[in-house]
Structures are given as structure tokens and as C-alpha cells.
Amino acid sequence: MTRNTDLFQRDREWHPPALTRDYKTSVTRSPRYALLSLQSSASEITGPTFGHSDIDPLDNDLLANYAKTGAPIGERIIVHGRVLDENGRPVPNTLVEIWQANAGGRYRHKNDSYLAPIDPNFGGCGRTLTDDNGFYVFRTVKPGAYPWRNWVNNWRPAHIHVSVFGTGFAQRLITQMYFEGDPLIAKCPIVNTIPDPRAIDQLVAALDLNATVPLDSIAYKFDIVLRGQRSTFFENRPEGN
Amino acid sequence: MVQKLDYLKESPSQTAGPYVHIGLAPRAAGFDIYARELGHDITGPNAKGERITVSGIVTDGTGAPVKDVLIEVWQANAAGVYPGAGEVEPGFRGWGRVVPDFETGEWTFDTVKPGPVMGRDGRMMAPHINLWLVARGINTGLNTRLYFGDEEAANATDPVLDLIEPAHRRQTLIASVDGSGYRLDICLQGDNETVFLDV
Numbered sequence: 001m002t003r004n005t006d007l008f009q010r011d012r013e014w015h016p017p018a019l020t021r022d023y024k025t026s027v028t029r030s031p032r033y034a035l036l037s038l039q040s041s042a043s044e045i046t047g048p049t050f051g052h053s054d055i056d057p058l059d060n061d062l063l064a065n066y067a068k069t070g071a072p073i074g075e076r077i078i079v080h081g082r083v084l085d086e087n088g089r090p091v092p093n094t095l096v097e098i099w100q101a102n103a104g105g106r107y108r109h110k111n112d113s114y115l116a117p118i119d120p121n122f123g124g125c126g127r128t129l130t131d132d133n134g135f136y137v138f139r140t141v142k143p144g145a146y147p148w149r150n151w152v153n154n155w156r157p158a159h160i161h162v163s164v165f166g167t168g169f170a171q172r173l174i175t176q177m178y179f180e181g182d183p184l185i186a187k188c189p190i191v192n193t194i195p196d197p198r199a200i201d202q203l204v205a206a207l208d209l210n211a212t213v214p215l216d217s218i219a220y221k222f223d224i225v226l227r228g229q230r231s232t233f234f235e236n237r238p239e240g241n
Numbered sequence: 242m243v244q245k246l247d248y249l250k251e252s253p254s255q256t257a258g259p260y261v262h263i264g265l266a267p268r269a270a271g272f273d274i275y276a277r278e279l280g281h282d283i284t285g286p287n288a289k290g291e292r293i294t295v296s297g298i299v300t301d302g303t304g305a306p307v308k309d310v311l312i313e314v315w316q317a318n319a320a321g322v323y324p325g326a327g328e329v330e331p332g333f334r335g336w337g338r339v340v341p342d343f344e345t346g347e348w349t350f351d352t353v354k355p356g357p358v359m360g361r362d363g364r365m366m367a368p369h370i371n372l373w374l375v376a377r378g379i380n381t382g383l384n385t386r387l388y389f390g391d392e393e394a395a396n397a398t399d400p401v402l403d404l405i406e407p408a409h410r411r412q413t414l415i416a417s418v419d420g421s422g423y424r425l426d427i428c429l430q431g432d433n434e435t436v437f438l439d440v
């Protein structure tokens with residue numbers, strides 16, 4: 001039985017606000033009233049857990065997990081890093097899911113009609129559990145930039161969508177990983193929903209030559225930080241847990 | 242000068258975008274990739290309690306359905322126990338993913354009605370299901386709760402509903418009894434804007 005505790009308050013000034021006019025879709029999808037702030041109860045500090053029986057060993061290898069006739073087209077990359085909490089502690093055994101466009105910038109989704117072709121050997125999603133020290137790794141191809149209808153000439157920087165759980169449902173997080181050196185990052189209205197440039201830097205994965213597989217794949221390192229848990233030195237945890 | 246606090250910052254959120262289903266519900270995106278796609282079975286086969294169906298629609302500030310929303314649910318079992326916090330029936334996960342019909346935006350899921358769970362300061366919380374909504378245009382996932390319209394007595398003393406100062410807004414979290422099931426329409430914005438939670 002896990003002994004989960006209260007979470008650090010989420011820093012709403014570090015996250016994007018709900019209403020960000022330059023990302024137009026947010027205008028009608030952003031609540032106008034203030035969020036109701038709650039102290040944690042069992043409903044927030046517990047959360048689903050996943051095990052190795054839920055996933056397959058190949059699920060984190062996007063070069064292979066949808067391969068039909070051969071490997072997908074594109075630049076072969078490794079994305080690796082750790083899931084940590086705000087205390088700097090690793091988050092072990094937590095589910096990390098990713099999804100992305102193919103090397104041409106096209107998604108395998110019935111609602112995507114971009115003229116770049118579908119890659120028959122690329123699904124575009126993967127998932128894994130972090131190890132005992134919070135480490136995770138994926139193999140994939142570098143996604144292409146793609147256009148989207150916001151302003152007439154908007155292009156998303158190359159990015160990988162990332163979903164992470166943690167131990168409490170209130171730690172649930174979806175974000176996006178960008179690639180070091182991409183000139184489109186600074187021009188993207190979705191990136192720029194994040195007000196603080198240091199927070200944007202936190203989403204840019206570093207080229208990691210030490211982690212490449214020579215003559216095979218180039219590597220990027222991307223650490224993900226979830227909300228921290230309060231210490232239990234003082235009995236401030238909710239009743240009933 | 243003082244010592245530096247060496248906490249890390251939480252990774253900032255970014256919208257899940259319109260293609261969230263590829264990652265979290267690939268069959269809804271139109272393809273089959275995983276042997277076991279997660280989130281389709283909230284209760285497992287052994288769950289005790291009342292089997293219920295919950296349905297609804299999420300609408301935006303113009304009243305239009307949000308057809309690309311993805312909702313995650315997290316709930317206790319019928320005895321009011323969350324997985325991880327105590328013994329639950331084998332196979333009871335308490336968690337699931339809900340994707341609406343892309344044409345209409347209507348969603349539905351099957352589960353068991355959760356029992357009441359102890360809240361802070363020894364105050365019992367009325368039966369509820371925790372919801373987390375992500376979609377294109379939602380920059381940070383939205384947390385809310387679903388309470389049950391036929392639990393009037395428990396709802397009246399629920400410590401979270403009690404925090405909602407304009408009493409009429411409490412109704413935005415309470416699912417109505419709808420035939421054999423429950424229905425909760427969620428408004429992201431507008432006159433009936435749902436109460437969203439900073440949990």
C-alpha cells in the first residue's frame with residue numbers, strides 16, 4: 001500500500017494560462033471563472049498504476065512497433081531521460097506515453113489531411129514504464145514540422161507529445177518536447193502560450209552525443225518534472241489514508 | 242544572500258492537441274497498434290456495487306460540442322476505496338479513458354457507482370468521479386468532479402461542493418439521473434461554465 005501525501009501547489013504562472021489569444025482555439029475553450037482551489041484529498045493523491053503486463057517490450061520502439069515492410073523513413077533518434085518530481089526524486093514505474101507526426105510532418109489520424117504522406121511503417125505512438133531510477137527511453141524518427149490553421153502561415157516546430165502519470169491523479173501532465181536548435185520554436189503560438197522563457201527552455205530536449213548509438217541513431221535528452229510531494233515530517237496528510 | 246532552494250520546477254503543460262488519440266487511444270485515431278489498449282475497462286469483471294452508465298457532452302463557449310476532447314476518469318470502488326489506498330476487487334483499476342463520437346461529441350462510459358470517500362479533517366465526501374479533460378485549445382488539462390443527482394443528502398454535506406460560493410454553480414458538477422444512467426454536460430465556458438478545480 002503506498003503512502004501518498006499532499007502535493008506542492010501547482011505554479012499556475014509557470015504553466016500557460018487558459019486564455020491565450022494568439023493560440024486561437026483557446027479563446028472559446030478556456031474557462032472564464034477562477035479555478036476552485038482544493039487541498040488534496042484521497043481523490044487527488046491517489047492515482048492509477050500500471051505494470052509490465054499492461055504493455056509490450058516493443059511499445060517504446062517506434063522504429064519497430066508499426067513496421068510492416070521495413071523501417072520508417074526519417075532521421076533515427078533516441079529520446080531518453082528521467083521522470084523526476086520537484087524534489088528531484090525519481091518517479092519509478094510510471095507510465096510515459098508519446099505520440100508524434102512522421103518525418104514528413106503527417107499524423108496517422110483520421111482527422112489529419114496534411115498533404116505529406118502517411119508512412120506505412122510508422123504508427124507514431126509509443127509507451128513505456130520508467131525504471132527504478134525514473135529512466136525511460138524511446139527509439140523513433142525525428143518528426144517533421146507541419147503547418148496548422150491558426151494564422152495563415154503557422155508551422156509547428158518538430159515536437160513529440162508526452163503524457164505522464166506520476167503517483168497521484170493530480171500530477172497528471174501532458175506536454176510537448178521540442179528539439180534543440182529549432183528556429184520554429186520561438187515563432188510558435190502554442191509554445192508561446194507559456195509566459196516564462198525559462199519554462200519554455202524546460203521543454204527543449206538537448207542533443208546528447210554521449211547517448212547516441214554511433215552509426216545508428218542520434219540522441220536527445222528530455223527530463224520531465226512532475227509536481228512534488230510534501231514531506232511527511234508533519235502529519236499534514238489527509239484523513240483516511 | 243540566503244541559501245538557494247534547490248527544488249525543480251514542474252514541466253510546463255502544453256495542449257494535447259487535436260491528435261491526442263494517436264497516443265492515448267489509437268483505435269479512436271483509426272488504427273490498431275497495441276495488444277492491450279489502456280483505459281477501456283474501469284472496473285474489471287469482479288467489481289461489486291451498482292453498475293452505471295454515465296454520458297454527456299463537452300461544449301465550448303459558443304455552445305458547440307468539443308468533439309476532440311479526451312476525458313480521463315479516476316474513481317474509488319463501491320466501498321469508497323481507491324486502488325493503491327486499500328484492498329479493491331481484483332482487476333478494479335478505477336481509471337479509464339473516454340473519447341466522444343467524433344461526429345456528435347457525445348460520450349459515454351460504463352462503471353460502478355463509487356462509494357463515499359473520507360476527505361480532509363474527517364469530513365466524508367459524497368460519491369464522486371474525478372475527471373480530467375484535455376483537448377486542442379486546452380493549454381493545461383482541466384480537473385473537475387462528477388457527483389450524482391440522487392445523492393442529495395451526501396451532496397449537501399460534501400466539503401468540496403460546499404466550497405463553491407455561488408450555490409447555483411454546484412449544479413454544474415452534479416449528474417442528472419437519466420433513465421437507467423447519469424448525464425453530465427460539461428461547459429468549458431459560458432453561462433453554465435462548469436466549476437473546474439485547482440487540485
Ligand SMILES: [Fe+3]
Nearest residue numbers: 156159161258
Ligand atoms: Fe502535434
